[in-house]
Amino acid sequence: GQNIDQPTEMTATEGAIVQINCTYQTSGFNGLFWYQQHAGEAPTFLSYNVLDGLEEKGRFSSFLSRSKGYSYLLLKELQMKDSASYLCAVRDGSARQLTFGSGTQLTVLP
Amino acid sequence: GAGVSQSPSNKVTEKGKDVELRCDPISGHTALYWYRQSLGQGLEFLIYFQGNSAPDKSGLPSDRFSAERTGGSVSTLTIQRTQQEDSAVYLCASSLGGPSDTQYFGPGTRLTVL
Numbered sequence: 001g002q003n004i005d006q007p008t009e010m011t012a013t014e015g016a017i018v019q020i021n022c023t024y025q026t027s028g029f030n031g032l033f034w035y036q037q038h039a040g041e042a043p044t045f046l047s048y049n050v051l052d053g054l055e056e057k058g059r060f061s062s063f064l065s066r067s068k069g070y071s072y073l074l075l076k077e078l079q080m081k082d083s084a085s086y087l088c089a090v091r092d093g094s095a096r097q098l099t100f101g102s103g104t105q106l107t108v109l110p
Numbered sequence: 111g112a113g114v115s116q117s118p119s120n121k122v123t124e125k126g127k128d129v130e131l132r133c134d135p136i137s138g139h140t141a142l143y144w145y146r147q148s149l150g151q152g153l154e155f156l157i158y159f160q161g162n163s164a165p166d167k168s169g170l171p172s173d174r175f176s177a178e179r180t181g182g183s184v185s186t187l188t189i190q191r192t193q194q195e196d197s198a199v200y201l202c203a204s205s206l207g208g209p210s211d212t213q214y215f216g217p218g219t220r221l222t223v224l
Contacts, residue, residue, distance in 0.1 A: 004152070031210065042114075042201065042215040043153070050210070087152065096160065096211060097143055097169065100152035 004101035006088050011107045012078055020073045020086050020104045028093030034062050034073045035087040037103065043087055046073070075106075083108045112136075114216035116202050122222045123192055131187045131219045135204030142185050143205075143213060144177055146198040153201060159185065192223045 003025045012018040024032070031050045035043035047055055049064035049071060061074040075082055085105050089098040115134045123129050135142050144156040155169035159179040170176070174192075179185040189196055199220050203213035 033212070035215075042217045045212050045214065048210045048212060089153075091211075095158075095166070096141060096205075097155040097158050097166070098153075098213065099155070100145075102150070102152040 004088055004090055004099060006086075006101040006104045008102065009105045009107070011109060014078055014080060014108055014110050016078050017074065017076050018078060018106065020075075020088075020106065022071045022073070022088035022101060024069050024071070024088070024090045024101075026069075026090055026092055026099075029066060029069075029090065030093035031091040032062075032064055032071050033089045033091070033098060034060075034071075035089065037085045037087055039084075046086075078108050080108050080110065082106065114202055114204050114214055116200075116216040116219050118219055119217065120220045120222075122224065124224050125194060126191055128188065128190045129192055129221065131189075131200050131221070133185045133187070133202030133204075133216060135183065135185070135202070136206075136214060139204035139206050139214075140182070141205040141207060141211070141213075142179055143203040144185070144187050145201045145203065147201060147218070148198040156187070156200075189221075192221075194223050197221055197223045 006022045034046040037043040047062035054063045059076045064071045085103040087103045088101040117132045142159045145153040157177045158166040174190045177187045199218040201218045202216045205213045
């Protein structure tokens with residue numbers, strides 16, 4: 001089975017940087033995804049990591065360490081519209097579906 | 111269409127009734143997934159279709175739940191004899207395959223069982 005942990009809530013200030021951590025335990029790892037979900041809306045894809053290291057995409061970056069079962073999503077120059085739930089999801093090597101963490105609700109304050 | 115669409119957006123039903131939820135995936139996507147999201151919970155996998163292969167039903171919580179995908183495109187999730195614990199947002203996703211096989215989600219159907 002799989003177990004994915006991420007903080008339930010985080011608060012940060014507009015313009016700041018925030019790091020959302022995700023730890024996972026899987027029987028066979030085949031990729032980690034981050035999604036953003038605004039209240040009442042569909043999750044939208046942010047990033048994909050399958051190899052160790054940092055993937056940068058504009059204001060958002062995602063890091064993976066497979067040996068530690070650890071990832072983080074880094075959000076820079078925070079904007080009010082970044083207030084949302086951030087979902088960490090892992091694919092097990094033997095299946096195509098994703099296993100999701102419970103999500104981290106980020107609130108950006110002015 | 112540009113993205114995954116689902117209907118209805120909201121469904122209120124009485125306990126014991128059957129419901130059907132529909133998903134239209136992105137054109138050309140061969141894989142289709144159903145998940146559900148209960149209040150305060152992460153997304154929970156239900157079922158997965160890939161092309162003409164037999165679906166992976168390993169996530170269906172009971173035999174009251176079933177799904178089909180006709181013509182390799184549209185999918186219907188059916189819940190028979192609904193129970194209050196079935197209340198959740200049911201999300202559909204589709205993907206093109208490939209190394210990352212990124213899943214793209216629809217807006218979901220919010221099901222409320224009274």
